[in-house]
Amino acid sequence: MKQAAPGWLVDRLLAWYDAHRRELPWRAAAGAAASPYRVLLSEFMLQQTTVATVSARFPPFLARFPSLEALAAAGEADVLHAWQGLGYYRRARALHACARTVLERHGGRLPDDAAALRALPGIGPYTASAIRAIAFGAPEVPVDGNVLRLMARLHRIETPLPAAVPRLRDLAGRLAGRRRPGDVAQALMDLGATVCRPRRPACPVCPWRDACRARAAGLAEALPRRAPRRERPLRRGLAFLLARPDGAILFRRRPPAGLLGGLHELPSSPWQEGPLAVARALGHAPAPSRWRLHPGPVRHGFTHFVLELTLAEAVLDGDAALAAPAAAIWCPPTELDRLALPTVMKKLLKLSEHGVAGRPAGAAKPRRSAWPAGGVI
Numbered sequence: 001m002k003q004a005a006p007g008w009l010v011d012r013l014l015a016w017y018d019a020h021r022r023e024l025p026w027r028a029a030a031g032a033a034a035s036p037y038r039v040l041l042s043e044f045m046l047q048q049t050t051v052a053t054v055s056a057r058f059p060p061f062l063a064r065f066p067s068l069e070a071l072a073a074a075g076e077a078d079v080l081h082a083w084q085g086l087g088y089y090r091r092a093r094a095l096h097a098c099a100r101t102v103l104e105r106h107g108g109r110l111p112d113d114a115a116a117l118r119a120l121p122g123i124g125p126y127t128a129s130a131i132r133a134i135a136f137g138a139p140e141v142p143v144d145g146n147v148l149r150l151m152a153r154l155h156r157i158e159t160p161l162p163a164a165v166p167r168l169r170d171l172a173g174r175l176a177g178r179r180r181p182g183d184v185a186q187a188l189m190d191l192g193a194t195v196c197r198p199r200r201p202a203c204p205v206c207p208w209r210d211a212c213r214a215r216a217a218g219l220a221e222a223l224p225r226r227a228p229r230r231e232r233p234l235r236r237g238l239a240f241l242l243a244r245p246d247g248a249i250l251f252r253r254r255p256p257a258g259l260l261g262g263l264h265e266l267p268s269s270p271w272q273e274g275p276l277a278v279a280r281a282l283g284h285a286p287a288p289s290r291w292r293l294h295p296g297p298v299r300h301g302f303t304h305f306v307l308e309l310t311l312a313e314a315v316l317d318g319d320a321a322l323a324a325p326a327a328a329i330w331c332p333p334t335e336l337d338r339l340a341l342p343t344v345m346k347k348l349l350k351l352s353e354h355g356v357a358g359r360p361a362g363a364a365k366p367r368r369s370a371w372p373a374g375g376v377i
């Protein structure tokens with residue numbers, strides 16, 4: 001099969017995009033210029049978060065911070081709060097720092113220069129390339145996982161990832177600079193997400209079907225090949241849900257830097273590899289009490305490890321002293337939405353009788369007898 005000319009590929013791709021483009025809340029209408037601020041927001045949100053989640057979270061975030069100036073002027077706690085549900089909070093912090101830097105260094109206008117963009121907090125090569133193509137019409141093809149998959153299949157590249165990445169980038173780069181760079185970038189995103197999907201690609205409706213070498217060879221779903229992934233280590237810990245007799249729950253704030261930096265959490269023992277030593281972990285309890293263990297831990301995947309937290313729950317004895325009273329943040333269960341809680345903490349709260357996330361305010365708490373059978377320490 002002869003290799004298809006880049007011009008033909010772009011023409012077919014754009015014709016398909018004009019007929020099948022996804023309507024997404026951050027996208028400009030067909031033919032209209034994109035707003036650099038919206039592109040910036042969406043690109044930060046879409047790093048490591050699905051389009052479906054971002055589609056739901058983008059409109060309220062934009063309503064709360066309608067301009068780069070409004071975002072730059074906001075307090076960090078407000079930005080983190082509005083970011084809830086999007087995960088990976090360090091991106092929210094970087095976005096906030098980015099807005100402030102654009103205001104200070106560039107008078108509030110996002111630069112269109114690649115080096116200036118990459119000098120901003122949170123903007124790496126891919127995000128800079130996507131902003132330049134979509135917001136400023138620069139002749140670039142931002143290469144993400146969708147584009148790598150498309151190139152591997154279209155050209156039948158059987159070298160496994162990540163070794164094949166430079167070659168795939170080079171092939172994608174040949175599509176740059178022809179027509180409508182922003183639409184080419186977005187069309188590739190859409191084609192990869194809706195047609196050339198990781199599983200069960202819809203080859204019969206693909207605009208590149210006549211040129212696709214993987215399809216011709218019956219290898220569409222098998223590509224791209226990947227080098228075997230290293231297993232993520234499993235860490236375990238004991239999380240403590242301590243309630244006052246009035247129902248308020250004890251939280252603390254994580255240190256500003258590092259994983260889940262600055263977010264609220266239930267106190268817990270250190271997260272360590274190996275089996276959970278409950279007796280030792282209880283030494284990290286925020287106060288002495290009769291701790292009741294929930295059966296079955298909560299699991300959550302982070303980039304570099306998987307976390308398994310077992311929930312221990314107790315009511316504070318009026319005479320008991322807190323281990324770290326200065327760090328204590330007491331929050332009534334009806335006001336949990338005022339906290340910046342990471343997903344893993346929400347999962348824990350759902351386990352408990354205080355798990356009001358998802359329960360309408362004022363709804364009856366489950367009776368104590370409705371607790372799952374667990375252990376009492």
Ligand code: SF4
Pocket residue numbers: 150153154195196197201202203204206207208209212213214215220221
């Ligand atoms: S023909 Fe199939 S495998 Fe090839 S690019 Fe299109 S959807 Fe992907």
